[in-house]
Amino acid sequence: MRVFITGASGWIGSAVVPELLDAGHQVIGLARSDASADALTSAGAEVRRGTIDDLGVLRDAAAEADGVIHLAFKHDIAFTGDFQGAATADRAAIEAFGEALAGSGKPFLIASGVLGLAPGRVATEEDGQASDGEAPFEGAGARLANAQLTVALAGRGIRSSVVRLPPTVHGDGDKGFMATLVAVARDKGAAGYVGDGANRWPATHRADVARLFRLALEHAPAGSTLHAVAEEGVPLREVAEVFGRHLGLPAVSVPPEDAAEHFGWLGGPVGLDSPASSALTRESLGWEPAHPGLLDDLGKGHYFAAPAE
Structure with a gap:
């Protein structure tokens, strides 16, 4: 597949890119800086310049690709207190991808999180599918809503999946x-x-997370929620x-x-x-953390x- 990835030079993306390339896929990575572009080129990926705010760039890149993995998130402003602003930008990007991919049957994956999903008990992939309950910390509810939007894109002919990451x-x-x-x-x-x-x-090692993204790209059913949880x-x-x-x-x-x-x-x-548990994810995709x-x-x-x- 030709796979378009946002956040391709970030912490998760820089592990996903070689995982996909080693499996024979082609990768086109979104780069907002020369440093990111150089890193992607060195890794063997193609480069599409822009940011997640460039919605036209996202739509065009998605339309030209066989699949999309959306990893970019404005952590710089989320970590300084504007989690809601980062989640709003994330939602706009997801909506743009939805417009471009509707009816295509192509895979579309986003990263989300498990933190605070079911405080005090072991969360499963089936938790968080409804919007009831209070958000455990500022901005968490908005990002959960973005994940729910992504799952719902399966109804528009997109093989959408949400890969929930542990906090570490x-x-x-x-x-x-x-x-x-x-x-x-x-x-x-x-x-x-x-x-x-x-x-x-x-918690999960980065290399194990990268492998799950590849498996989800290749095999995850439409509308699936997956847990990238090793421990x-x-x-x-x-x-x-x-x-x-x-x-x-x-x-x-x-x-x-x-x-x-x-x-x-x-x-x-x-x-x-x-x-959080990943039992359903392991059963569905045969994912077994090894690091x-x-x-x-x-x-x-x-x-x-x-x-x-």
Whole structure:
């Protein structure tokens, strides 16, 4: 297939691109900068210049491709407090792809998340299909609505799928939640966890996530929701204890009422108990994660290299 990918040079996309190329697919990646374009060219992909705000570019690229994987998300503004704005831009892109792909039967995949889907119990692929309930943190409801929109595109003749990611897709080079929490620990002089730290986050190695995206592109049924979850739930206290050992800092409990002050914008998510299963995904696509779990990956030490001066 000729596959158009947004976010192709990002953390997930830069693993998905070689996964697809190695499987014999052609890749056209959206690039908003010269650096992104150079990275895609070096990886063996073609380049389409633009951003996810360039809706005409998205429509044209989708129409010319055999499938689309939408990974781009405005994390730069989401991480600084405007999650709603990032989700609104994401919805516009999804609608543009829907217009271009309607009636084609082509695969269309987006990335979403499992965090906060079913707090306190193990979430499954069947959760979050309706819009009832309160969002667990600001902006989460809007992104869930975007996933529901994508699933509904199956009714317009598109083989649409939502791949829900755990809050930590880990590996060497990760600059996401785990790297942010390491930076917070350094800044505060302690590796914190909320309350007793028994709350759990699911986790998956980046290479395993990339393989699931390929399998979904090739085989996922229309309207499917998939969980890219290798570990159902890793207790955040155990994560903080690994941080503490590598950084030479104490692992300490942060009262829930102080979480926002201690962790900043991560104060809400880091206290969630949000385990998730991928049993239905594994059964449907034969996906079996094969790379190290989160604690083993943290134990390798690459998250704790001294920051550049």
